[in-house]
Amino acid sequence: MILFWIFKGLFDAVEDRRKDNKKSMIANIVFVIAGLGILVWQGIQFFLYK
Incomplete structure (x- = not known):
């Protein structure tokens, strides 16, 4: 779930920059x-701790 959040954030950041x-x-x-x-x-x- 966190990986999705990271990729979505990166994609949105690139779009916002454009x-x-x-x-x-x-x-x-x-x-x-x-x-x-x-x-x-x-x-x-x-x-x-493993």
Whole structure:
């Protein structure tokens, strides 16, 4: 589910850049960074506590 959120956010950010909608593009990039952070955090927990 988080991977879908990341890909959708990236796709929307690229579309917003084409349409010159910078506020929405920045919001989508923040969501993508948050999703990547969650994936990295969960991956580290999985490998450390396995």
